[in-house]
Amino acid sequence: APRMFTPSSRNSASPVLLLVxxxxxxxxxxxxxxxxxxxxxxxxxPPYRNVSGHIYNKNVSQKxxxxxxxxxxxxxxxxxxxxxxxxxxxxxxxxxxxxxxxIIIIYLSVVGALxxxxxxxxxxxxLIRKPDPYTQPLHNEEDSEDTHSLAAVPTLAGARANTVLExxxxxxxxxxxxxxxxxxxxxxxxxxxx
Amino acid sequence: MxxxxxxxxxxxxxxxxxDMLEIAGASMxxxxxxxxxPLDREMGGFSSYNGGGMNGTSAMMDFLEEPxxxxxxxxxxxxxxxxxxxxxxRDRHREITNRSKESTWALLHSVSDAFSGWxxxxxxxxxxxxxxxxxxxxxxxxxDLKEGVCLAGFWFNHEHCCWKSNTTFTDRDKCPEWKxxxxxxxxxxxxxxxxxxxxxxxxxxxxxxxxxxxLLVKGFAPYACGSGIPEIKTILSGFIIRGYLGxxxxxxxxxxxxxxxxxxxxxxxxxxxxxxxxxxxxxLCHLFTKYRKNEAKRREVLSAAAAxxxxxxFGAPIGGxxxxxxxxxxxxxxxxxxxxxxAALVAAFTLRSINPFGNSRLVLFYVEFHMPWxxxxxxxxxxxxxxxxxxxxxxxxxxxxxxxxxKTTRLGKYPVLEVIVVTAxxxxxxxPNEYTRMSTxxxxxxxxxxxxxxxxxxxxxxxxDFNSTKGDDLPDRAAGPGVYTAMWQLALALIMKVFIxxxxxxxxxxxxxxxxxxxxxxxxxxxxGVAVEQLAFYHHDWAIFSGWCSPGADCITPGLYAMxxxxxxxxxxxxxxxxxxxxxxxxxxxxxxxxxxxxxxxTSKWVADAIGREGIYDAHIRLNGYPFLEAKEEFSxxxxxxxxxxxxxxxxxxxxxxxxxxxxxxxxxxxxxxxYSGYPVVVSRASQRLVGFVLxxxxxxxxxxxxxxxxxxxxxxIICFTxxxxxxxxxxxxxxxxxxxxxxxxxxxxxxxxxxxxVDIFRKLGLRQCLVTHNGKLLGIITKKDVLKHIAQMAxxxxxxxxxx
Numbered sequence: 001a002p003r004m005f006t007p008s009s010r011n012s013a014s015p016v017l018l019l020v021x022x023x024x025x026x027x028x029x030x031x032x033x034x035x036x037x038x039x040x041x042x043x044x045x046p047p048y049r050n051v052s053g054h055i056y057n058k059n060v061s062q063k064x065x066x067x068x069x070x071x072x073x074x075x076x077x078x079x080x081x082x083x084x085x086x087x088x089x090x091x092x093x094x095x096x097x098x099x100x101x102x103i104i105i106i107y108l109s110v111v112g113a114l115x116x117x118x119x120x121x122x123x124x125x126x127l128i129r130k131p132d133p134y135t136q137p138l139h140n141e142e143d144s145e146d147t148h149s150l151a152a153v154p155t156l157a158g159a160r161a162n163t164v165l166e167x168x169x170x171x172x173x174x175x176x177x178x179x180x181x182x183x184x185x186x187x188x189x190x191x192x193x194x
Numbered sequence: 195m196x197x198x199x200x201x202x203x204x205x206x207x208x209x210x211x212x213d214m215l216e217i218a219g220a221s222m223x224x225x226x227x228x229x230x231x232p233l234d235r236e237m238g239g240f241s242s243y244n245g246g247g248m249n250g251t252s253a254m255m256d257f258l259e260e261p262x263x264x265x266x267x268x269x270x271x272x273x274x275x276x277x278x279x280x281x282x283x284r285d286r287h288r289e290i291t292n293r294s295k296e297s298t299w300a301l302l303h304s305v306s307d308a309f310s311g312w313x314x315x316x317x318x319x320x321x322x323x324x325x326x327x328x329x330x331x332x333x334x335x336x337x338d339l340k341e342g343v344c345l346a347g348f349w350f351n352h353e354h355c356c357w358k359s360n361t362t363f364t365d366r367d368k369c370p371e372w373k374x375x376x377x378x379x380x381x382x383x384x385x386x387x388x389x390x391x392x393x394x395x396x397x398x399x400x401x402x403x404x405x406x407x408x409l410l411v412k413g414f415a416p417y418a419c420g421s422g423i424p425e426i427k428t429i430l431s432g433f434i435i436r437g438y439l440g441x442x443x444x445x446x447x448x449x450x451x452x453x454x455x456x457x458x459x460x461x462x463x464x465x466x467x468x469x470x471x472x473x474x475x476x477x478l479c480h481l482f483t484k485y486r487k488n489e490a491k492r493r494e495v496l497s498a499a500a501a502x503x504x505x506x507x508f509g510a511p512i513g514g515x516x517x518x519x520x521x522x523x524x525x526x527x528x529x530x531x532x533x534x535x536x537a538a539l540v541a542a543f544t545l546r547s548i549n550p551f552g553n554s555r556l557v558l559f560y561v562e563f564h565m566p567w568x569x570x571x572x573x574x575x576x577x578x579x580x581x582x583x584x585x586x587x588x589x590x591x592x593x594x595x596x597x598x599x600x601k602t603t604r605l606g607k608y609p610v611l612e613v614i615v616v617t618a619x620x621x622x623x624x625x626p627n628e629y630t631r632m633s634t635x636x637x638x639x640x641x642x643x644x645x646x647x648x649x650x651x652x653x654x655x656x657x658x659d660f661n662s663t664k665g666d667d668l669p670d671r672a673a674g675p676g677v678y679t680a681m682w683q684l685a686l687a688l689i690m691k692v693f694i695x696x697x698x699x700x701x702x703x704x705x706x707x708x709x710x711x712x713x714x715x716x717x718x719x720x721x722x723g724v725a726v727e728q729l730a731f732y733h734h735d736w737a738i739f740s741g742w743c744s745p746g747a748d749c750i751t752p753g754l755y756a757m758x759x760x761x762x763x764x765x766x767x768x769x770x771x772x773x774x775x776x777x778x779x780x781x782x783x784x785x786x787x788x789x790x791x792x793x794x795x796x797t798s799k800w801v802a803d804a805i806g807r808e809g810i811y812d813a814h815i816r817l818n819g820y821p822f823l824e825a826k827e828e829f830s831x832x833x834x835x836x837x838x839x840x841x842x843x844x845x846x847x848x849x850x851x852x853x854x855x856x857x858x859x860x861x862x863x864x865x866x867x868x869x870y871s872g873y874p875v876v877v878s879r880a881s882q883r884l885v886g887f888v889l890x891x892x893x894x895x896x897x898x899x900x901x902x903x904x905x906x907x908x909x910x911x912i913i914c915f916t917x918x919x920x921x922x923x924x925x926x927x928x929x930x931x932x933x934x935x936x937x938x939x940x941x942x943x944x945x946x947x948x949x950x951x952x953v954d955i956f957r958k959l960g961l962r963q964c965l966v967t968h969n970g971k972l973l974g975i976i977t978k979k980d981v982l983k984h985i986a987q988m989a990x991x992x993x994x995x996x997x998x999x
Contacts, residue, residue: 047363055362055363089646099548100335100349103328103331103332104331107328107449110445118410175442182417187412187609190600190606192417192435193425194606
């Protein structure tokens with residue numbers, strides 16, 4: 001019974017796995033080698049006299065990122081170049097396409113996994129699970145936790161209670177009860193977060 | 195206030211390791227530590243009597259010396275006992291320090307214990323920064339997904355899609371790789387049918403995102419909705435909400451925050467990012483025993499995590515620490531200041547290395563201009579402050595009214611439908627206006643932008659006179675037609691945002707408030723700035739302008755007005771002071787703008803405070819009835835402790851337990867027939883002299899455990915709370931000793947103590963309950979809930995709205 005009061009650290013393994021996966025995958029992209037297509041020097045030059053405005057992109061390093069190296073062909077004759085270049089603004093930018101790709105793919109897979117799990121819980125789970133008399137007392141959650149009502153975690157047979165599957169079942173049941181309790185608090189009784 | 199500082203005898207205990215976390219301390223090895231400063235003495239929660247002659251034998255006699263799992267923890271929706279937690283930590287620390295002299299291993303253990311806090315901060319910063327990077331990049335991509343898709347790789351958003359290709363100066367957004375939905379489906383992007391198709395796809399995507407968000411929230415983690423800051427404030431003041439900072443809440447909040455922001459709803463991600471960072475903090479606390487088992491230490495970590503959350507939201511580490519200090523935390527010891535700063539810096543650094551915005555900036559709307567401003571411009575800045583205060587007060591009133599309606603009427607029964615309807619309305623109204631179609635962060639970025647020659651947006655379409663152009667410095671110019679169009683579009687956007695945010699904040703999806711308020715303020719500021727600029731241009735011969743604004747000079751910067759407006763509106767809603775100014779100036783990087791920002795923030799706070807006392811987070815705390823004892827308000831009524839204590843004159847007398855005359859059955863009857871969270875223990879019913887205080891939960895766990903594990907404990911066994919139990923005839927059942935769960939130094943006040951002092955004691959020490967004595971005899975008890983009800987009653991509010999126990 002005292003176990004009930006400690007915060008359950010095993011309600012589902014998947015969030016922990018996700019966090020670990022996130023950590024592992026985010027580290028390499030942060031130090032990814034910059035491929036040549038991920039850096040650029042962007043020079044924006046406004047309209048000048050009869051020359052229209054133009055944007056120049058070039059793949060140069062940061063020390064070469066100025067008007068003279070990037071703007072070519074130069075639209076103004078030699079003696080005007082300085083005045084023209086004063087108006088242009090050059091910025092060095094870099095990005096990491098691998099980071100972006102990895103993060104988007106991680107995100108989409110997490111959303112996909114959550115959707116699948118939700119579909120499983122709503123559609124498939126009620127069919128698999130036998131209608132269990134032990135799951136009826138869910139409406140007794142009104143009782144305070146310090147009576148023994150929550151001790152009735154359904155274990156089908158005492159001898160098999162410790163297999164991995166049974167433990168996962170038990171954890172999942174606990175988690176579902178927790179979510180149901182939260183849902184009642186927030187959505188039904190409007191006790192929190194209204 | 196009775197201070198019972200017991201002198202601690204020195205004991206050798208038979209079981210040393212488990213006693214580290216024991217709350218009783220009866221068998222701990224203390225040296226005579228009288229050099230503790232007097233204030234700490236009262237924190238010695240459970241020290242033993244000065245035990246002369248009690249050596250190892252007592253440890254054998256007391257079967258229940260080892261702490262049972264569960265004793266010392268708290269139930270859900272209860273307040274922690276700060277005093278007990280702090281003293282437990284001190285005991286633990288003392289134990290480690292004393293044993294570190296014994297062996298090298300113990301020395302290493304003590305060193306690692308000291309560094310565990312810093313390691314934890316590092317991990318929190320890393321995790322919070324990574325999650326913020328994930329949220330930023332995904333939100334950017336999904337926001338653009340409503341408008342089109344990139345053929346060069348579907349994971350690129352609009353800006354990154356066009357990164358490589360050559361765009362023209364006037365049409366910087368168009369490139370062949372990015373196809374809008376109508377271009378993809380129909381093959382061309384022009385014409386009425388294409389517009390309608392784009393419109394339809396926009397609304398459909400928005401609805402899909404928000405529907406998915408609310409279903410995920412409802413299905414997996416109902417605690418993930420809302421902003422999170424009111425609940426975190428309550429948690430940090432000592433309340434327990436199990437599951438609020440858990441793993442599932444973290445995952446769902448991260449995922450649905452991206453969905454909610456991308457669906458075009460008028461909400462931001464700063465508040466939820468604080469919640470995400472606190473979840474990271476709570477989860478990582480489980481790796482370290484020091485923080486896992488102690489609720490007070492954990493709250494220190496959560497304060498630091500909140501600072502890291504704001505730091506990654508705004509790119510403002512110092513602002514984050516100040517926000518945590520000012521808005522979120524309840525107790526903020528100085529040690530936490532340095533650690534919060536470290537966590538905020540690590541988080542900011544991690545986010546920068548992930549580089550979500552492609553230019554090493556942390557926030558989308560970082561501005562870099564440093565144009566000077568003139569003293570006379572303080573008048574429009576103060577006007578903006580007044581606008582911010584008025585809007586803040588209006589928003590708080592209407593949002594609370596709407597949330598109350600959602601809480602009490604049938605509207606609250608259809609959360610999914612509500613989200614869908616609000617999203618549909620927002621999307622349908624937002625698409626036609628270019629300024630509401632873009633994401634709010636982009637809007638703010640554009641409004642903060644100072645127009646240079648290189649800008650080609652509609653807002654910068656001034657009438658250019660090329661002969662007077664000197665370099666990059668543009669003078670004040672007459673507004674072109676583009677500017678006028680932008681002005682009325684912005685005005686419409688302002689009206690829409692003002693009203694739609696009221697219905698959006700508080701819905702059952704993660705929703706933040708900072709960005710919409712800043713958007714409202716930025717729009718108002720920019721409108722005023724352009725108006726003043728045009729006034730100065732057309733009437734440069736007026737007395738107020740002629741002194742400092744000659745024609746051809748660049749005097750007025752509408753971007754600065756937008757910034758000041760944003761700060762004013764944010765201050766009006768949240769009532770932040772220092773942290774707001776620091777965040778805004780960290781966003782701009784310029785010390786020149788501190789005076790206008792402060793002027794606007796102060797004005798908006800004064801105006802808003804004149805209309806309504808509370809900020810939005812405090813108003814939500816009061817709406818939900820959380821037991822949060824406001825630390826900033828003064829209690830100024832002349833009531834006394836006897837007016838507030840329970841039992842009142844008409845109630846049955848106080849339920850007490852005697853120290854050695856009650857049986858197990860009697861105690862169980864008391865516990866089951868009443869719902870109090872603790873019971874005072876007295877010497878005898880006749881004398882009512884106080885011995886200590888015992889908590890309900892500890893009683894229940896100990897009695898249950900004793901019935902199962904100890905021999906001879908039956909319903910007629912006597913429960914004894916003292917060291918020396920009275921001798922019993924040999925035929926009676928064995929005695930149940932519960933000395934270890936008794937708190938021997940409960941706080942007491944006399945019945946004549948003014949309530950001002952009692953409220954102060956509750957605030958400063960974080961008490962849950964306080965006993966009231968009269969002439970040395972126990973008279974009654976005051977709990978935190980009673981104090982809150984009394985304050986509410988004195989303020990003429992409904993005392994029954996304090997819901998939680």
